[in-house]
Amino acid sequence: MAEGDDKTESATPRRLEKAREEGQVAISRELSMLVSLSAGISAMGAQSNGSAIAHWLAASLQNPNYAGAQTWRNAGVTLIAAVAPVAAASAGTYAAATLLQSGFLLHPSGLQPDLTRISPLNGIKRLFGSQVAIQVLKAVAKLAVFAVCLWVAIRRLLPALPVLPFQDIPTLYRQLAGQGLALVLMLLGAQALIAGADLIWERMSLARKLRMTRQEQRDEQKMSEGNPQVKQRLRLLARSRARRRMLKAVPKAAVVITNPSHYAIALNYDRGSKGAPRLVAKGADEVAGRIRDLARAHNIPIIANPPLARALFRVEIDTEIPAEHFKAVAEIIAYVWRMRGRAGRR
Numbered sequence: 001m002a003e004g005d006d007k008t009e010s011a012t013p014r015r016l017e018k019a020r021e022e023g024q025v026a027i028s029r030e031l032s033m034l035v036s037l038s039a040g041i042s043a044m045g046a047q048s049n050g051s052a053i054a055h056w057l058a059a060s061l062q063n064p065n066y067a068g069a070q071t072w073r074n075a076g077v078t079l080i081a082a083v084a085p086v087a088a089a090s091a092g093t094y095a096a097a098t099l100l101q102s103g104f105l106l107h108p109s110g111l112q113p114d115l116t117r118i119s120p121l122n123g124i125k126r127l128f129g130s131q132v133a134i135q136v137l138k139a140v141a142k143l144a145v146f147a148v149c150l151w152v153a154i155r156r157l158l159p160a161l162p163v164l165p166f167q168d169i170p171t172l173y174r175q176l177a178g179q180g181l182a183l184v185l186m187l188l189g190a191q192a193l194i195a196g197a198d199l200i201w202e203r204m205s206l207a208r209k210l211r212m213t214r215q216e217q218r219d220e221q222k223m224s225e226g227n228p229q230v231k232q233r234l235r236l237l238a239r240s241r242a243r244r245r246m247l248k249a250v251p252k253a254a255v256v257i258t259n260p261s262h263y264a265i266a267l268n269y270d271r272g273s274k275g276a277p278r279l280v281a282k283g284a285d286e287v288a289g290r291i292r293d294l295a296r297a298h299n300i301p302i303i304a305n306p307p308l309a310r311a312l313f314r315v316e317i318d319t320e321i322p323a324e325h326f327k328a329v330a331e332i333i334a335y336v337w338r339m340r341g342r343a344g345r346r
Contacts, residue, residue: 009217011210019210025102026206030142030198034191035097040090041184044082138198145190153183243287246317249280250291251298255336257312260304264288265312266295267321269333276320277329282313301336308332 011019019025099105157179212220250256253266254277266281283291295302308328315321321329 007211007213007216009212009214011207011212012217012220014220015210015212019206020103020105023105024206024210025105026199026203027098027101028195028199028202029098030191031101031195032094032097034188034195036090036094037188037191039093040086041188043086043089142194145194146187149183149186149190153179153186156182243283246281246283247290247294250294250300253280253295253300255332256291256295256300256302257309257332258288258292258302258304259306259309262288263306263309263313264291264295265309266291266300267312267329267333276323276326277333278320279312279315279317282315282317284313301339303332303336305332 160175249268250266252268254269255267257265257267262284264281264283264287265279267277268280269277281291292302294300305328308325311325312321
């Protein structure tokens, strides 16, 4: 098999960022369920209505005539008042835990209708797909763990079963509540282990799903850094445009200083200017030749001064010359002005 055919490489940061933008994040529903159950049980424990319900239940069992219509209504109201905060706490913490796992990612694609989900063919494929099989195995394993916890709780309760019918209602309620609390804590512990394993599994599954081939990594690197050929082409275009702009300034130059053949430096200076002469164009070899040709075509004086040309070649275009070259350049410009003055008198 050719190199790069298998997705053996870990996802790059850009691939992970793109997957997150598409709503692909590792979320453990078992972890959210653990948080939801814990919040619901805590809210239930904080309820003061539990004792009222227990009192009503005890009174109803001891006196069947106690549970009249009004009593039933009061019990219903009390039950709703007890269940509503528990349900709200469970639902709210489940949503909060899910949002925290996703980093508060709300992707609109999850709310958009997907017609493929109602397709019978796609439904059959999903039914017999690997993901469904994995979810079934996870559900069976979870059910088995909970069944073991329930069996342990029942075994602990078995010795007390023969005497429970002969105890008074408050004692019976306390014993059942204690055993129920032990069972709940056991189930929460089991759920915590299941949630931890499920979170690891979800993250590993997402990492496996987002794996890339080496070719995909190379292509992504080219896209992020830019195609070398395209970047080279853009650099050449930018250099060509800058060179054309530079050569347009040569006809307005005051003098061109040469090496005499390797370098050509075009300087501009206005008589009334308070600043130093500015370097408006420079070039080496072929570009230097084009600068000299433009200078001859527009009657710009060309002065050969190799040391000065080499020194000025290091100056950036469209900047004033350094102070250490003021004297040498001033002498050349003064010479050019004298030459022009003599030519004018003729």
